Amino acid sequence: MDFELTDEQKAYRETLRAFVEKEILPVATEWEHSGRYPAEIVARMKQMGLFGLTVPEEYGGMAADMVSYALTFEEIARGWMGVAGVLGSHSLACWMIARHGTDEQRRRHLPDLATGARRTAIALTEPGAGTDLQGIATRAVADGDHYVVTGTKTWITNARHADPLPVLVKTSVTEPAHRGMSVLLVDPGSDGFSVSRDLPKLGYKGTETCEVVLDGVRVPRSALLGGVEGRGMQQVLGGLEIGRLNIAARAVGVAQAAYDAALGYARERTAFGQPIAEFQAIQLKLADLATEIQAARLLTYWAASRADAGAATGARVDMEAGMAKYFASEVALKASLESMRVHGGYGYSQEFVVERLYRDAPLMAIGEGTNDVQRLVIARALISGKGHVGW
Numbered sequence: 344m345d346f347e348l349t350d351e352q353k354a355y356r357e358t359l360r361a362f363v364e365k366e367i368l369p370v371a372t373e374w375e376h377s378g379r380y381p382a383e384i385v386a387r388m389k390q391m392g393l394f395g396l397t398v399p400e401e402y403g404g405m406a407a408d409m410v411s412y413a414l415t416f417e418e419i420a421r422g423w424m425g426v427a428g429v430l431g432s433h434s435l436a437c438w439m440i441a442r443h444g445t446d447e448q449r450r451r452h453l454p455d456l457a458t459g460a461r462r463t464a465i466a467l468t469e470p471g472a473g474t475d476l477q478g479i480a481t482r483a484v485a486d487g488d489h490y491v492v493t494g495t496k497t498w499i500t501n502a503r504h505a506d507p508l509p510v511l512v513k514t515s516v517t518e519p520a521h522r523g524m525s526v527l528l529v530d531p532g533s534d535g536f537s538v539s540r541d542l543p544k545l546g547y548k549g550t551e552t553c554e555v556v557l558d559g560v561r562v563p564r565s566a567l568l569g570g571v572e573g574r575g576m577q578q579v580l581g582g583l584e585i586g587r588l589n590i591a592a593r594a595v596g597v598a599q600a601a602y603d604a605a606l607g608y609a610r611e612r613t614a615f616g617q618p619i620a621e622f623q624a625i626q627l628k629l630a631d632l633a634t635e636i637q638a639a640r641l642l643t644y645w646a647a648s649r650a651d652a653g654a655a656t657g658a659r660v661d662m663e664a665g666m667a668k669y670f671a672s673e674v675a676l677k678a679s680l681e682s683m684r685v686h687g688g689y690g691y692s693q694e695f696v697v698e699r700l701y702r703d704a705p706l707m708a709i710g711e712g713t714n715d716v717q718r719l720v721i722a723r724a725l726i727s728g729k730g731h732v733g734w
């Protein structure tokens with residue numbers, strides 16, 4: 344059994360680390376507090392080809408294996424989780440277009456999305472439906488060779504930069520509801536389309552998260568993802584699977600940053616004439632965190648490598664991705680809080696990184712399906728016999 348990354352993956356991780364050390368970490372705290380958009384970092388990510396992570400090579404993408412994909416989110420989130428968010432829904436939507444789009448849709452969108460010349464996102468959630476996606480209210484009514492789309496989407500990350508924006512809609516109202524659901528690749532320049540407001544957030548700053556209004560937007564039938572109605576839910580669920588891997592990897596990055604900060608502080612801070620790292624109470628926290636972070640990392644790489652294996656056979660990895668996302672995000676929550684405790688009062692200061700990690704960590708327990716929902720997904724896989732525990 345070989346737990347090593349390949350030489351290529353190691354070299355890629357080193358490139359990412361150098362980028363994070365040099366171009367993200369020095370500005371993250373200041374830009375995050377001021378709410379500044381990380382435009383220069385986004386420009387560098389374009390140069391590095393990171394917007395093409397999930398785009399096939401024939402369209403100019405990197406076509407990264409899923410372990411390298413996870414490494415990308417882990418390393419960037421170690422520097423600033425919000426910046427990982429710039430790539431997150433973009434990569435998921437590129438993957439969906441590559442996997443499910445028609446030839447014409449792939450040719451039309453993927454080359455620009457791979458370079459970041461255009462970017463994308465994903466619009467599923469609505470004010471009245473998040474977990475229960477079959478309960479969405481956005482309707483697309485056929486009108487000749489167009490659909491007329493009406494509805495409101497909320498919590499849409501990267502909405503102001505998305506062109507096209509894949510939007511989950513109901514093209515017909517049927518039972519079961521998922522049979523009437525489709526994804527439309529909406530042109531943001533269309534009449535009736537607006538990004539109505541940026542939502543104020545606890546953390547996950549840097550990237551914008553918005554409400555989007557579609558008021559009678561005319562969308563050509565050629566923008567129906569895959570060209571066949573009724574496949575939207577299936578297309579989205581496949582995308583969310585790799586989305587959960589990216590959330591798991593981001594959680595590992597945030598947890599690692601919290602641990603690194605705790606270890607560094609514990610070595611330097613003295614109390615009662617010795618570094619606080621000498622106190623057993625602090626040592627126990629460090630040992631717990633190091634152990635749990637390494638377990639989260641292994642689970643995430645394992646799920647990613649299962650996804651690579653699944654890509655070859657078409658097998659889904661909902662259970663594996665759900666386990667990684669669930670476990671790693673709980674570890675990130677714990678790590679950010681325990682690191683704050685190690686820092687004492689300074690952990691509560693905006694001059695130390697821990698407070699940002701503490702504000703960023705909860706998103707990973709919510710986004711791409713809440714952790715309670717992940718637990719249900721895992722349980723269903725086990726009970727149905729599709730998922731197994733063991734090696």
Ligand SMILES: Cc1cc2nc3c(=O)[nH]c(=O)nc-3n(C[C@H](O)[C@H](O)[C@H](O)COP(=O)(O)OP(=O)(O)OC[C@H]3O[C@@H](n4cnc5c(N)ncnc54)[C@H](O)[C@@H]3O)c2cc1C
Pocket residue numbers: 432464465466467468471472473474475497498499500501544547552706709710711712713714715716719
């Ligand atoms: C910062 C941020 C960025 C986001 N970015 C995007 C984005 O880019 N695109 C997008 O489409 N969405 C995005 N989301 C939305 C996110 O995916 C949803 O918030 C999430 O899926 C939960 O949906 P909800 O908020 O409607 O909660 P609800 O579905 O209302 O859930 C509320 C509670 O009920 C529980 N619950 C619901 N159903 C069940 C069930 N069947 N069994 C047990 N418990 C249940 C949940 O676990 C949760 O505890 C983002 C959210 C945030 C906070």
